Amino acid sequence: QVQLVESGGGLVQAGGSLRLSCAASGSIFKINHMGWYRQAPGKQRELVASITSGGSTNYADSVKGRFTISRDNAKDTVYLQMNILKPEDTAVYYCNADVVVIRPWGEMGMDYWGKGTLVTVSS
16 A cells, blocks of 8 residues: 655745645555645646656646745655745645556556645735
């Protein structure tokens, strides 16, 4: 089994910063891409940022220049540094990872999600 556990959410004033962390644990062979998604009340879940195992990153237009995604492959952990936060960034943030596990028949890629961490930005 593989688990993703997020931490670092909370309440912050507009203009402030937060750093989210997501640690993967379990029977992991390797992790391909990792990412952060968010879901605001009444809205669909959306991609915030993603990062490949090689470090290539992708960001939603709404967070470019304010958020930075990074990962520590040795710790199977992904981070999201969020600066200049805005009230519209308020959402539950979810960690996602494409994890390769070993099965009797070989390697298999599986998609995992964390339970989410709430980020609230007050105006």
